[in-house]
Amino acid sequence: MNVMGFAGWSGSGKTTLVEQVIAALSARGLVVSLVKHAHHSFDIDHAGKDSWRHRQAGCREVMVSSDQRWSLTRELRGAPEAGLDELLAHLGPCDLVLVEGFKRAAIPKIEVWRSVVAEPLLHPDDPRIVALATDARVESALPQLDINDPEGVADFIVEHLGLRTDSRSAP
Structure with a gap:
């Protein structure tokens, strides 16, 4: 299963970016x-x-x-929270699963970081972060993606994971 996470602090723009990246990837036939x-x-x-x-x-x-x-809703009723692997096992067939949150999950992740959010960068302490989507230039060896360019972020994901897209739909 192809999985790419998005990690970042609250207010960094993860949800907006993920929503736009989903649209870009879906338009490519994924x-x-x-x-x-x-x-x-x-x-x-x-x-x-x-x-x-x-x-x-x-x-x-x-x-x-x-x-x-x-839609299936499961009440935990005191049972422990499900881990990411358990949740992924419940999904149907797909080309790619995007994961928002789960900062500490053992999956490749794109860190979403905005300069106005006064929190430290996550990637220095997480070797699973493979790129940084940001609105600022950051001292890092990681690939830096423009947080305002969801097509560019989608390009990175497709290339990084080696996904095949419908060339008729790709930009």
Whole structure:
């Protein structure tokens, strides 16, 4: 499975960049999936909906399906948080999985860093960071990508992972 992570501090622009890179990679004919880590409690369901009520009643897993999508929600109910490998095992076939968050995961990552975010760079302490997407020039031997150029970031991912794209769709 081809995996590329995006790591960076809150407010660095990871979500915006990942969203734009997904669009760029998808336009090239790649099937892209995403795993996003949340540091807090989150709910994709809405209070009062049937599936929410079933979870509240005690279901460990609730699957909702329609003619357009399906979604599985699993309540951990005190069990340990799932690791990235376990989460990846639940995904269907795809060309590439992008991972947002999971800073310490043992996967290749692009560090997203903005000069206005007053946090230290991650890559000096993480040998799995393979490039830096930034809005500033940084002293580093890593390839530096323009955070405002999602096509360039997509080019890097395709080349770094050796992905084959649909040449008819590629820019």
